[in-house]
Amino acid sequence: MREKNNVHYSLMLTVTLVCVSTLQSVYGDNPYRYYTWKITYGDIYPLGVKQQGILINGQFPGPQIDCVTNDNLIISVYNYLNEPFLISWNGIQQRRNSWQDGVYGTTCPILPGKNFTYTLQAKDQIGSYFYFPSLGMHKAAGGYGAIRVYSRPRIPVPFAQPAQDFTVLAGDLYKRSHRQLKYILDSGHDLPLPDGLIINGRGWNGYTFTVNQGNLLTCLVTKFLLLLCFIFVTFSTQCAGKTYRFRISNVGIATSINFRIQGHTMKLVEVEGSHTLQTTYTSLDIHLGQSYSVLVTANQPPKDYYVVVSSRFTRRVLTTTAVLHYSNSWTKVSGPLPGGPTTQINWSIYQARSIRWNLTASGPRPNPQGSYHYGLIKPSRTIMLANSAPYINGKQRYAVNSVSYTDPETPLKLADYFNIGGVYNLGSISDQPYNGNAYIGTPVMAANFRSYIEIIFQNWENTVQSWHIDGYSFFVVGMDGGQWTPASRSRYNLRDTVARCTTQVCPNT
Ligand SMILES: *[C@@H]1O[C@H](CO)[C@@H](O)[C@H](O)[C@H]1NC(C)=O
Numbered sequence: 258m259r260e261k262n263n264v265h266y267s268l269m270l271t272v273t274l275v276c277v278s279t280l281q282s283v284y285g286d287n288p289y290r291y292y293t294w295k296i297t298y299g300d301i302y303p304l305g306v307k308q309q310g311i312l313i314n315g316q317f318p319g320p321q322i323d324c325v326t327n328d329n330l331i332i333s334v335y336n337y338l339n340e341p342f343l344i345s346w347n348g349i350q351q352r353r354n355s356w357q358d359g360v361y362g363t364t365c366p367i368l369p370g371k372n373f374t375y376t377l378q379a380k381d382q383i384g385s386y387f388y389f390p391s392l393g394m395h396k397a398a399g400g401y402g403a404i405r406v407y408s409r410p411r412i413p414v415p416f417a418q419p420a421q422d423f424t425v426l427a428g429d430l431y432k433r434s435h436r437q438l439k440y441i442l443d444s445g446h447d448l449p450l451p452d453g454l455i456i457n458g459r460g461w462n463g464y465t466f467t468v469n470q471g472n473l474l475t476c477l478v479t480k481f482l483l484l485l486c487f488i489f490v491t492f493s494t495q496c497a498g499k500t501y502r503f504r505i506s507n508v509g510i511a512t513s514i515n516f517r518i519q520g521h522t523m524k525l526v527e528v529e530g531s532h533t534l535q536t537t538y539t540s541l542d543i544h545l546g547q548s549y550s551v552l553v554t555a556n557q558p559p560k561d562y563y564v565v566v567s568s569r570f571t572r573r574v575l576t577t578t579a580v581l582h583y584s585n586s587w588t589k590v591s592g593p594l595p596g597g598p599t600t601q602i603n604w605s606i607y608q609a610r611s612i613r614w615n616l617t618a619s620g621p622r623p624n625p626q627g628s629y630h631y632g633l634i635k636p637s638r639t640i641m642l643a644n645s646a647p648y649i650n651g652k653q654r655y656a657v658n659s660v661s662y663t664d665p666e667t668p669l670k671l672a673d674y675f676n677i678g679g680v681y682n683l684g685s686i687s688d689q690p691y692n693g694n695a696y697i698g699t700p701v702m703a704a705n706f707r708s709y710i711e712i713i714f715q716n717w718e719n720t721v722q723s724w725h726i727d728g729y730s731f732f733v734v735g736m737d738g739g740q741w742t743p744a745s746r747s748r749y750n751l752r753d754t755v756a757r758c759t760t761q762v763c764p765n766t
Contacts, residue, residue, distance in 0.1 A: 287327040287328055287329055287378070288325070288328050288329065289328070289329045289330075289331055290322075290324055290328055290329065290330050290331065291331045291332075291333075292320070292322070292330070292331070292332040292333065293333045293335070294313045294314055294319070294320070294332060294333065294334045294335065295313070295314055295315075295335045295337055296311065296312070296313055296334060296335065296336050296337055296338055296342055296400065297311075297312050297315070297337045297338070298310070298311060298312070298338060299311075299312040299315065299317065301317050301399065301458065303430060303453075303455040303458055303459055303460045303463070304430060304432055304452055304453045304455070304460050305460060306432055308398075308432060308434065309398060309434050309435075310398050310399040311338070311390065311395055311398040311399040311400040311435075312399060312400075313399075313400060313402065316402075317399040317458045318399060318401055318402045318403070318426050318457060318458050318508070319388070319399070319400060319401060319402030320402055321402055321403045321404070321405065321424060322388070322402070322403070322404045322405070323405050323407070324379050324404075324405070324406055324407070325379070325406065325407045325408070325409055326379060326381065326382055326383055326406060326407070326408060326409050326412070327378065327379060327380060327381070327409070328378070328379050328406075329376065329377070329378050330349075330375070330376070330377045330378070330379065331374060331375070331376050332374065332375045332376075332377070333372055333373075333374040333375075334367055334372060334373055334374070334375065335371075335372040336367040336368065336369055336370065336371055336372065337369075337370070338369060339369050340369060340392075340393060341366030341367065341368055341369065341392060341393075342366060342367050342369075342390060342392065342395065342400075343359040343360065343361060343364060343366045343367060343390060343391050343392045344359045344375070344388050344389070344390055344391070344400070345358055345359045345360050345388065345389055345390070345391040345727065346358055346359070346375070346377055346386075346388050346404070346728070347386050347387055347388055347389065347404070347546070347725070347727075347758065349377055349379055349382070349386060349388075349404060349406075349728070356670040356674070357375050357376070357377060358727050358728045359375070359391055360391045360727060361391065361392060361664055361668065362664065362665075362668050362669040362670065363668060363669070363670045363727075364668065364670070365668055365671070366392055379406045382406045382530055383406050383407065383408045383414075383527075383530055383532075384405075384406055384527055384528075384529055384530030384531070384548070384550075385403070385404075385405060385406075385504035385506065385527060385529065385530075385548040385549070385550050386403075386404040386405075386406070386506075386529065386530075386548055386758075387401055387402060387403050387404055387426060387506045387508060387548065388401060388402055388404055389401035389508065393435060393436075393439055394435040394436075394438045394439040394442070394510070395435055396435075396508070396510055397430070397431055397435045397438050397510050398434065398435040399458070401426065401508050402426070403424040403426060403504065403506065405422070405424075405504065406530070412619055413619055414526075414532065414618070415526070415532050415535075415615055415617070415618040415619075416526055416535070416552060417500065419499075419500050419501050419502040419552060420468075420469065420499035420500060420501055421468075421499075421501050421502070422501075422502045422504065423466050423501060423502065423503045423504065424457070424504050424506075425456060425457065425503055425504065425505040425506070425516070425564075425579075426456070426457055426458070426506055426508045427454065427455070427456045427457075427505060427506070427507060427508065427509075427514055427516065427543075427566045427577075428454065428455065428506075428507050428508040428509025428510070428512075428514065428545075429451035429453070429454055429455075429509035429510065429511050429512045429514075429568065429575065430451055430452060430453055430454065430455050430509070431448075431449075431451050431452050432452045433452075444652070445648075445651065445652025445653045445654070446653055447646075447653055448510075448511055450511075450571060450572060450573065450575075451509070451510075451511050451512060451568075451575060453575055453577060454509070454514065454566050454567070454568060454575050454576065454577040455577060456564065456566055456577060456578075456579040457579070459579070460577060461577055461578055462578050462579065462580055462590065463579065464579040464580070465579065465580045465581075465582050466501075466503075466564065466579065466580070466581050466582065467582045467583075467584055468498075468499065468501055468553075468555040468581060468582070468583055468584065469499050469555060469583070469584045469585075470498045470499065470555050470556070470559060470583060470584075470585065471498060471499050497554065497556045498554045498555035498556035498557075499554070499555055500552050500553070500554045500555075501552070501553050501554075501555065502526070502550055502551070502552055502553075503523070503550065503551050503552075503553060504527075504548065504549075504550045505541070505543060505548065505549050505550075505551065506543070506546075506547065506548040506549075507543040507544060507545050507546060507547055507548075509545060510545070511545075512545070512568040512569065512570070512571055512575070513542060513543065513544045513545065513568070513569040513570060513605075513721050513761065514542070514543050514566050514567065514568060514569060515540050515541065515542050515543070515565075515566070515567050515568075515569050515597040515598060516540065516541050516543055516549075516564075516565070516566055517539060517540035517541070517564075517565050517595050517597060518553060518562060518563070518564050518565070518581055518595075519562040519563040519564075519565065519581070519590075519592070519594070519595045520557045520562050520595075521553050521554070521557060521562065521581070522537045522538065522539055522553075523537065523538050523539075523541065523551035523552070523553055524536070524537050524538075524551060524552040524553075525537075525538060525541070525549060525550070525551050525612065526550050526551065526552055527549070527550035528547075528548070528549055528550075528612060528755045528757050529547065529548050529730070529755075529756075529757035529758050529759065530730060530756070530757070530758075531614050531615075531730075531755040531756050531757060532614070532615040532618035533612055533613060533614060533615055533755060534612075534613040534614070534615050534753070535552075535615070536611055536612070536613075538551075538608070539595075540595070540597055540598060541608070542569055542598070542604075542605045542608055542609070544721060544723050544759070544760075544761035545723035545759075545761075546723045546725045546759040547723070547757075547759045547760075547761070548759075553581075555583060557583075559583040559585045559586045559588075560583060560586045560587075560588035560589075560590075560591075561580050561581065561582050561583065561586050561588060561589055561590045561591075562580070562581040562590065563578045563579075563580070563581070563590050563594050563595065564578060564579040564580065564581050565577075565578050565594050565595060565597070566578075566579075567597045569597075569598075569605070569721075570601065570602070570720065570721055574597075576594065578590075578594065602721070602738060602763050602764070603738075605721075605761075605763075606736055606737065606738065606763060609733075609736050609761065610736060610750070612754075612755055613750075613753045613754065613755065614753045614754060614755045614756070616753055631732050631734075631751070631756075632734075632749075632750075632751025632752055633751075634709050635709070636709045636710055636711040637705070637708050637709055637710065638688075638704075638708065638710050638711070639688075639710070639711045639712075639713065640688050640689075640702070640710060640711070640712050640713070641658075641688070641689050641690060641712075641713040641715055641741070642657050642658060642690075642712065642713070642714055642715065642724075643657065643658055643690035643714075643715040643716075643717050644656070644657050644714070644715075644716055644717060644718060644722055644762075645657075645659075645695065645717040645718060646717075646718050647659075647661070647694075647695035649661055649695055649696065649697060654695070654697070656695040657686070657700070658686050658687050658688075658689070658690045658691070658700075659687070659690070659691065659693050659694070659695045659696065660685070660686050660695070660696065660697075660698045660700040661695055661696065661697045661698070662697075662698070662699065662700060663697050663698065663699060664699070665680045665681060665699045666680075667680045669681055669699075669701065680699070681699050681700075681701040682701065683701055683702070683703040684701075684702070684703060685698060685699065685700045685701055686698075686700030686701070686702055688702070690715060690717075712731070713741045714760070714762040715740070715741055715762075715765075716762040716763060716764050716765055717765055718764060718765070719764045719765070720764060721761050721762070721763060721764060722761070722762045722764075723759055723760070723761055723762075724759070724760055724761075724762060725758055725759040726758055726759075727758075728758075729758060730756040730757055730758050731756060731757070731758070731760075732754050732755070732756050733754050733755060733757060733760050734749040734750055734751060734754055735748055735749045735750065736760075736761075736762075736763065737763065738763045738764065738765070739765060740765065
């Protein structure tokens with residue numbers, strides 16, 4: 258799915274990759290977690306002006322889902338809006354219920370005044386994700402929230418239990434309502450620059466993460482006792498501040514962001530369900546729809562520090578802040594904000610390539626084929642998907658391999674399951690881009706169950722794009738600017754790249 262501008266791209270891939278999976282109910286003896294959610298409009302003020310938000314149980318952002326690998330999630334959603342509503346569960350793989358991943362085309366929208374119960378399973382998964390509404394630019398008004406899938410108790414994660422686990426849902430926001438944004442797109446224009454950025458539904462310094470250095474006295478006494486016992490253990494971590502996990506997702510609709518914390522470094526540990534090599538960064542680029550976990554140690558002098566999010570690759574840099582508050586601090590945030598990367602796309606590509614899979618970590622393998630040695634498997638097919646921004650009938654549209662997607666009246670999965678003819682044709686989009694005129698259609702590509710496919714995303718626009726494969730993880734084997742050629746394969750990482758569900762694709766220039 259290209260998160261920017263148009264959610265419709267998801268359909269192709271959803272149908273491509275999961276069309277042969279069956280409609281089965283939730284299995285197994287794994288625990289069940291039940292949720293009842295009421296979707297309403299409500300006033301929100303993150304940018305200092307009142308605007309209409311979309312709330313879940315009165316909350317913006319929506320409630321967080323905390324679960325454990327293989328848990329069953331039974332989520333009843335009541336739509337009290339006056340328009341159809343649909344939630345996408347983003348990275349939750351739902352291999353047994355793929356048709357429930359709520360993008361138009363897989364599930365019917367929940368009509369106003371109606372309800373629908375999703376039955377999902379976090380099958381063989383761990384990691385950080387978020388859910389979001391997928392219709393009518395609703396995501397610009399809220400309706401999203403965090404999903405955490407914890408490892409099962411006996412499956413260790415490759416780092417010590419953090420003192421606390423923080424969620425950071427960050428991204429851009431418009432003052433315009435989601436209806437106005439939809440109107441702009443529907444009338445054939447590009448979206449304007451967002452009005453600002455928010456963190457956990459709040460604007461400038463609106464949200465506080467409270468951390469603790471640990472009790473210094475206890476620490477010194479413990480050290481002393483250990484010394485007395487002639488046990489030569491360095492207890493430095495305990496004295497040097499507790500360590501916290503931040504799960505950061507870009508929940509915006511238009512811009513990539515950079516995340517950093519004044520005076521602190523971040524150790525990357527997880528990307529959308531893959532444990533990573535634990536590289537330390539001073540700032541991280543996070544593209545639309547992506548999620549990262551970092552560890553931050555509260556080992557600095559006790560005061561308050563800025564948590565900064567700024568937009569990337571925008572004409573004007575948008576910035577917002579939250580506060581990292583030491584529980585024993587009496588000093589308010591101060592000083593200049595830590596600067597973000599000043600170089601453009603190359604810095605970002607370099608950083609993305611440095612993100613590697615931790616091959617020795619235990620835990621579920623995120624890839625359904627169980628393909629641990631993915632580099633040894635020869636793909637049976639290569640698909641190249643080129644996005645472009647053509648004008649069709651005088652309107653700005655967005656297309657992939659020259660087809661600009663339009664919704665059919667019957668959701669694709671239903672047409673597939675009930676064998677309803679005339680809704681779509683397999684092969685109605687080319688495997689490769691070509692330079693013909695773009696046209697409007699309902700493209701569906703067929704693929705064989707369990708086949709191994711090389712997909713090349715070729716960005717023919719001049720902005721960074723995000724592609725999300727709904728309910729699936731894939732290995733990001735290579736990334737570069739410019740045009741892909743067969744020679745690009747020689748630079749693939751066939752050993753330890755991460756499997757994830759959302760990747761950025763850099764512009765052609
Ligand atoms: C939820 O939807 C079902 C039909 O799917 C309906 O029978 C039920 O009354 C609805 N519940 C409420 C509280 O509206």
